[in-house]
Amino acid sequence: MQTRANVELTIDGRAISVPQGATILDACARLGIATPTLCFLESLTPVNACRVCVVELEGARVLVPACARKAESGMVIRTDSERVRHSRKMVLEFLASSVDLSTAPDALRYCDEYGAQAQRYGSAAATVAQPVKIDNELYVRDYSKCILCYKCVEACGADAQNTFAIAAAGRGFDAAIATEYDVPLPDSACVYCGNCIGVCPTGALMFSSEHELRERGLWKEDEQTRTDTICSYCGVGCTLTLHVQDNDIVKVTSPVENGVTHGHLCVKGRFGYSYVQSRPENE
Numbered sequence: 001m002q003t004r005a006n007v008e009l010t011i012d013g014r015a016i017s018v019p020q021g022a023t024i025l026d027a028c029a030r031l032g033i034a035t036p037t038l039c040f041l042e043s044l045t046p047v048n049a050c051r052v053c054v055v056e057l058e059g060a061r062v063l064v065p066a067c068a069r070k071a072e073s074g075m076v077i078r079t080d081s082e083r084v085r086h087s088r089k090m091v092l093e094f095l096a097s098s099v100d101l102s103t104a105p106d107a108l109r110y111c112d113e114y115g116a117q118a119q120r121y122g123s124a125a126a127t128v129a130q131p132v133k134i135d136n137e138l139y140v141r142d143y144s145k146c147i148l149c150y151k152c153v154e155a156c157g158a159d160a161q162n163t164f165a166i167a168a169a170g171r172g173f174d175a176a177i178a179t180e181y182d183v184p185l186p187d188s189a190c191v192y193c194g195n196c197i198g199v200c201p202t203g204a205l206m207f208s209s210e211h212e213l214r215e216r217g218l219w220k221e222d223e224q225t226r227t228d229t230i231c232s233y234c235g236v237g238c239t240l241t242l243h244v245q246d247n248d249i250v251k252v253t254s255p256v257e258n259g260v261t262h263g264h265l266c267v268k269g270r271f272g273y274s275y276v277q278s279r280p281e282n283e
Contacts, residue, residue, distance in 0.1 A: 093137030
């Protein structure tokens with residue numbers, strides 16, 4: 001069996017050798033360099049949408065996305081230069097000024113780390129404010145929180161479900177995630193697998209159970225326990241992570257590092273847990 005050749009590069013003054021085909025992000029991870037990402041996920045094809053992972057490549061005219069740019073021998077990369085930090089700060093400020101990031105913990109943490117101040121663009125700078133779409137019993141869509149990272153599109157498409165129920169539509173400020181021909185979700189090709197929820201980094205797609213608890217001020221994520229188990233519906237053996245609050249399952253996810261599903265589930269695995277906590281009416 002032929003092994004892949006290694007490439008040698010330098011990141012922040014440190015030499016690193018990675019297999020041919022690895023990305024700059026892979027190389028950074030090997031060195032323990034924390035690189036911010038919003039649109040990247042190990043199980044999805046990189047789409048270079050959010051641009052918060054950009055790094056400075058010596059000799060390149062523009063900053064390059066670490067998540068998608070392949071490592072090449074002789075590269076000299078800086079991940080924390082003034083130019084890189086300024087670019088990341090600006091991207092985060094643009095996002096925070098145009099969408100609601102209140103349920104996007106990673107984005108909020110990055111804003112704090114890079115000193116991003118969305119209020120520089122005015123207190124009423126939001127461009128995509130719109131009502132929450134509640135058209136089924138399983139999950140809600142709040143596109144006022146959508147940063148167009150394309151993760152949901154990739155998970156619905158060839159990377160996981162192959163349903164192709166959603167895609168990006170429109171241009172500029174009118175760009176949005178939409179169903180085919182912009183029909184209501186129940187009339188679309190959606191099979192309610194919930195894989196789009198599983199990859200959403202901002203809470204634009206959310207379990208109805210979580211949305212309802214948040215609306216009532218009862219969502220207590222810090223107090224929830226997480227327990228891994230195996231789905232009981234079929235013989236595939238998908239790993240489920242049960243999120244439990246006050247002795248109730250409030251949502252189900254799957255670890256992205258799991259070799260069976262890589263974080264993806266079907267409608268039964270993700271939503272079919274109500275029977276577990278079925279109780280007599282007088283209990």
